[in-house]
Amino acid sequence: MKIQKPEDLTKVKTHGSQLLVPATVRITVGAATCGCAKGALKVIEALKHELKKQKVKADVVMVGCNGMCFAEPIVEVIKAGKPRITYGHVSVDRVADVVKSVKTGKVIEDLALLRYDEDKPAVCQEPLLYARGKVTAGYAKIKEYKKLDFFNKQLKLVSRNAGTISPERIEEYIARGGYAALAKALSNMTPQDVIDEVKASKLRGRGGAGFPTGIKWEACRTASGERKYVVCNGSEGDPEIAMHRSFLESDPHVVIEGMVLAGFAVGAQEGFIYLNDRYTLAYERVTAAIKQAEQIGLLGERIMGSPFSFTVKVKRGGGAYICGEETALLNALEGSFGEPRPRPPFPVQKGLFGMPTVVNNLETLANIPLIVLHGGKWFAKIGTSSSTGTKIVSLSGSVAQRCWVEIPMGTSVETIVTTFGKTNPKKVKAFQTGGPSGGILPAKALKVKLDYDALAKQGTLLGSGGLLVMDESTDMVDMARFFLDFFAEESCGKCVPCREGVKRLQEIVATFLDGRGTKEHLEVVKRMNEGMRDASFCALGKTAAAPLLSVMQHFPRELEKRMAQN
Numbered sequence: 198m199k200i201q202k203p204e205d206l207t208k209v210k211t212h213g214s215q216l217l218v219p220a221t222v223r224i225t226v227g228a229a230t231c232g233c234a235k236g237a238l239k240v241i242e243a244l245k246h247e248l249k250k251q252k253v254k255a256d257v258v259m260v261g262c263n264g265m266c267f268a269e270p271i272v273e274v275i276k277a278g279k280p281r282i283t284y285g286h287v288s289v290d291r292v293a294d295v296v297k298s299v300k301t302g303k304v305i306e307d308l309a310l311l312r313y314d315e316d317k318p319a320v321c322q323e324p325l326l327y328a329r330g331k332v333t334a335g336y337a338k339i340k341e342y343k344k345l346d347f348f349n350k351q352l353k354l355v356s357r358n359a360g361t362i363s364p365e366r367i368e369e370y371i372a373r374g375g376y377a378a379l380a381k382a383l384s385n386m387t388p389q390d391v392i393d394e395v396k397a398s399k400l401r402g403r404g405g406a407g408f409p410t411g412i413k414w415e416a417c418r419t420a421s422g423e424r425k426y427v428v429c430n431g432s433e434g435d436p437e438i439a440m441h442r443s444f445l446e447s448d449p450h451v452v453i454e455g456m457v458l459a460g461f462a463v464g465a466q467e468g469f470i471y472l473n474d475r476y477t478l479a480y481e482r483v484t485a486a487i488k489q490a491e492q493i494g495l496l497g498e499r500i501m502g503s504p505f506s507f508t509v510k511v512k513r514g515g516g517a518y519i520c521g522e523e524t525a526l527l528n529a530l531e532g533s534f535g536e537p538r539p540r541p542p543f544p545v546q547k548g549l550f551g552m553p554t555v556v557n558n559l560e561t562l563a564n565i566p567l568i569v570l571h572g573g574k575w576f577a578k579i580g581t582s583s584s585t586g587t588k589i590v591s592l593s594g595s596v597a598q599r600c601w602v603e604i605p606m607g608t609s610v611e612t613i614v615t616t617f618g619k620t621n622p623k624k625v626k627a628f629q630t631g632g633p634s635g636g637i638l639p640a641k642a643l644k645v646k647l648d649y650d651a652l653a654k655q656g657t658l659l660g661s662g663g664l665l666v667m668d669e670s671t672d673m674v675d676m677a678r679f680f681l682d683f684f685a686e687e688s689c690g691k692c693v694p695c696r697e698g699v700k701r702l703q704e705i706v707a708t709f710l711d712g713r714g715t716k717e718h719l720e721v722v723k724r725m726n727e728g729m730r731d732a733s734f735c736a737l738g739k740t741a742a743a744p745l746l747s748v749m750q751h752f753p754r755e756l757e758k759r760m761a762q763n
Contacts, residue, residue, distance in 0.1 A: 198493070200495060202501055203384050203501050206377065206380055209368055209372075212368050212372075213366070216256075216368055216372070217275075217362070217369055219256050220277065222256070222274065222276050222299055223258060224244060224273070224295075224299070225257075225272070225273045225363075226270060227260060227271040229446040229447055229478070230478055231269050232269040233478070235270050236288065236289065237269065239289050240289055240292060244296065245257055247295075250296075251297065260364070261444075262360055262443045262446065263360025263447075264356065264359065265347060265600055266599055266601065267598040267600055268285030268286055269285070269286075270285075270287045271283065271285050272287045282304060283310045286308065291305075347602075347617065350602075350612070350617070352579070352603060354586070354603065355451070355567075355587060357373070358370065358373050359448050361373070364450075365482065367493060370448070370450040375451065377570055378454065378568075379454055379458060379495070380501060381569060382569055383461070383503040383505060388464065389418075391569060392418060393411075394568055394569055395411035395414060395565065396411030396573065397577060398568045398574075399585040400585060402561050403559075405521070405634075407584075410557065413555060414463050416545040416546070417554065418464055420546050423552065424467070425464050425466075425554065426468065426469065426553075427465045427467075427555050428468065428469050428523075428530065429452060429468065429470040429557060430526055430557065430558050431471060431559045432514065432526060433559075435660065435663050438591045439591065441476075442476045442479045445559070446479045448563075449483040451566060453487065453490055453509055454495075454565075455557075455561075455563050456470075456507075457495070457496065457500070457507050458565045458569055459562060459565065460505075460507040463555050466508070468508070470483060470509065470511045471529065472512070472513050472514070473513075473514070473515075474513040480511060487509050487510075496509060512529075514529045515529075518683070518684075519536065519689045519735070522537050522735045523544055524537045524544060525538075525735070527544060535689060536690075537689070544556050558661065560588075579606070581606050583649065583650050584607065584647075584648040587604060588603070588605075588647055588659070588662055590613055590664050591662055591664065592617055592664050592666070594667055595624075595666045595668035597618060602617050604647070607646045607648050608646065609646050610628060610630070610644070611643040618666060620666065622640065624669065625643060626667050626671055627639055627671065628640070628642075628665060630652060630657055630664055631658030633680040633740075634736060634740035634741075634743055635658040635660055637748065638655060638747070638751065639751040656747075672755070674748060675710065676748075678710065681703045681741070681744060681745065682703065684737065685703055689737075691734055694728055694729045694732040698725055698733075701721075702722065702742060705718050705721065710759065714761065715761055719756070730742075
């Protein structure tokens with residue numbers, strides 16, 4: 198049906214609830230890229246075949262990733278009025294057992310990860326139950342099958358739908374409270390009201406810089422221009438992260454709703470999502486979501502019968518690291534080289550096609566619907582006073598469980614590594630937050646909290662949320678070389694300090710790896726860092742020496758071992 202007024206959402210919500218908990222059985226399979234890589238699509242086909250064979254009626258649904266990438270393929274069985282059961286590591290040859298368990302009601306002990314303790318499945322609950330911090334929607338109490346703290350220790354706000362709804366059914370997103378914030382804004386709020394709530398939330402940009410979102414929006418709204426734009430940065434250039442990819446594959450509508458609200462607030466009528474061109478599945482799903490929103494009347498002309506119109510388009514690019522810098526991203530959107538522009542003027546004054554533009558990280562925009570729905574003051578109570586809300590973290594490297602999680606700001610790195618990565622902190626040698634630009638910290642700093650200011654005091658960044666763990670087998674000098682090679686590959690080459698400086702840093706690291714390093718080399722690195730920091734055009738060049746400087750500061754003996762003996 199076409200939504201012509203906010204009240205029409207109710208009918209769609211009812212239909213979506215029936216899809217989430219059908220009269221028969223709902224079997225979901227995590228089919229984001231991580232799940233597909235481990236055979237989820239084959240499991241889906243096997244499920245459909247086995248259901249027919251055993252004459253069991255069930256709705257088999259592809260969902261996204263719930264964060265437990267280490268346990269893929271993940272299959273969940275949901276019966277109305279029954280506890281929701283999660284199975285992990287489900288191979289094709291175990292599908293018959295899953296279908297049989299649906300008939301008998303008996304849990305498959307060796308596959309069960311979670312059995313929710315509430316009679317009412319989590320998919321029926323409203324996001325507000327998560328938002329109050331109680332996390333009672335099926336995640337708070339776990340039976341004795343395998344005590345897994347994976348969801349107990351999280352606060353799933355932004356990612357509340359990931360792994361639960363089908364990213365290809367807009368009705369399911371609406372059933373979980375989707376587009377209610379947009380209806381509220383268009384019915385009862387002015388653009389300034391929305392900006393005031395975002396400012397009250399103290400939401401800071403999740404792309405790494407941490408600039409206050411509300412201040413950026415207000416600057417764009419007051420800027421003069423014939424038209425304005427909203428740009429969602431989904432380029433995600435950090436190595437080994439792929440968090441934005443998983444998120445878009447799981448819940449594209451929350452990003453779209455955030456963009457529409459941003460457009461309403463700043464006075465824009467057109468938005469663009471810039472996406473890494475290697476994220477094929479994410480592109481397909483967000484494109485399909487846009488079409489569904491257009492068909493139902495939540496994108497396009499006079500949304501929900503209001504005077505406000507807004508469209509969203511997806512632009513695919515090379516996904517270069519440099520495109521994390523917003524002016525380089527704008528150049529790429531315009532079809533030019535992905536290299537930074539001089540600032541000022543800032544994008545909010547002169548951005549895409551020379552017009553005022555708000556550029557926000559994908560996760561930043563995904564926070565907006567909850568802020569508008571529940572209020573900025575509510576959001577500001579989560580996390581810390583200077584870093585409010587939650588943060589999605591992608592955990593990789595030397596951990597037992599590679600995954601992505603959502604935790605309140607202020608959670609320590611040690612908690613993330615031990616609780617979710619299942620790794621003994623005594624075996625951790627070093628870790629990195631903030632991507633290559635964040636540098637490397639030693640294990641003794643594990644208690645640092647994920648907070649913009651706390652990390653800055655340690656000389657590192659929060660970045661977009663990657664957390665890389667290194668164990669005692671890691672050669673720190675070799676790690677510095679890895680990151681410098683990455684910078685050399687990703688540098689746009691526009692400014693000499695970065696273009697030539699990174700090459701010289703590579704040569705110095707190679708000298709140490711060959712056993713020919715000297716103290717003079719280390720002094721050169723310090724002087725080069727000062728010049729690159731002060732003269733480089735953007736943050737890539739300004740922070741390119743960070744990995745090597747980190748090794749010099751925290752792991753000097755590893756460099757000393759590589760010095761020339763004479």
